Amino acid sequence: MRKLVWSGLVLSGLLVGCASAPAKQDPAEPQVEQDVAASPDAESAAPSPGEEAKPAEALPILVRANPQPKDPINIEGARVDGNILTLNVSHGGGCAEHSYTLAWDGTFQQKSGAAPVANLVMIHDANGDRCKAMKFAELRYDLSTVSQTWAAQPGKDSGTVELALPGLSAPVSYSF
Numbered sequence: 001m002r003k004l005v006w007s008g009l010v011l012s013g014l015l016v017g018c019a020s021a022p023a024k025q026d027p028a029e030p031q032v033e034q035d036v037a038a039s040p041d042a043e044s045a046a047p048s049p050g051e052e053a054k055p056a057e058a059l060p061i062l063v064r065a066n067p068q069p070k071d072p073i074n075i076e077g078a079r080v081d082g083n084i085l086t087l088n089v090s091h092g093g094g095c096a097e098h099s100y101t102l103a104w105d106g107t108f109q110q111k112s113g114a115a116p117v118a119n120l121v122m123i124h125d126a127n128g129d130r131c132k133a134m135k136f137a138e139l140r141y142d143l144s145t146v147s148q149t150w151a152a153q154p155g156k157d158s159g160t161v162e163l164a165l166p167g168l169s170a171p172v173s174y175s176f
Contacts (some may be wrong), residue, residue, distance in 0.1 A: 056072060058140040059102070060083050061120070063149075067103030073124035075167040080174045085141045085163065087135075093125060094133030099125045102141045106149060108161065117162045118146050147176040 031064035073101075077088040091098070101123040151157050162171035 020109045054111050058142040060142050061103050061145045062103040063145060064103055065105055067105060067121040067123065069166070070122055071124045071126040073122055075122060075165055078165065078168055078172045080143065083143045083176070085143050085145065087139045088123070089138045089139060090134060091103055091126070092133065093126055093129040093131050093135045095131035096127040096129035098127065098129065100137065100139050104107055104146070108150070115160045117163045117164050124163060143174055146174065
């Protein structure tokens, strides 16, 4: 990081001066420029290998009647680790900040002899971004809303629910 040095004069009550980089850089200071803003899904937010993900590190699932997708998004992969659903997604963009919401209508579809299914919807807002770069993101969502809704039913304190998302070839199993 460069430090600026201020030099100037006071003439008739006016301050006249300029800022410039010092001629010699401090040898203890690295000569690497860093980005000012860190990504919200940076590696520092991820748990260490072998450490279980905590719900506080993940986004909540939005429960709303009849959730609908907004802008195109590809779900490349999904996995469940404890109460955390991790989605790997891709989409076009690169000129605006994108937002992601995972929504669910709060119901389970029951199939005879099979685990109940929770149909989830990924809502991607590109904020009008029409750029063509391929962007990738790893998104983490807290599944405790699904398990709590299941447990609120009489006699259903634990179980397995299949999480279905449009674009995934098969549902992901969530046991709690």
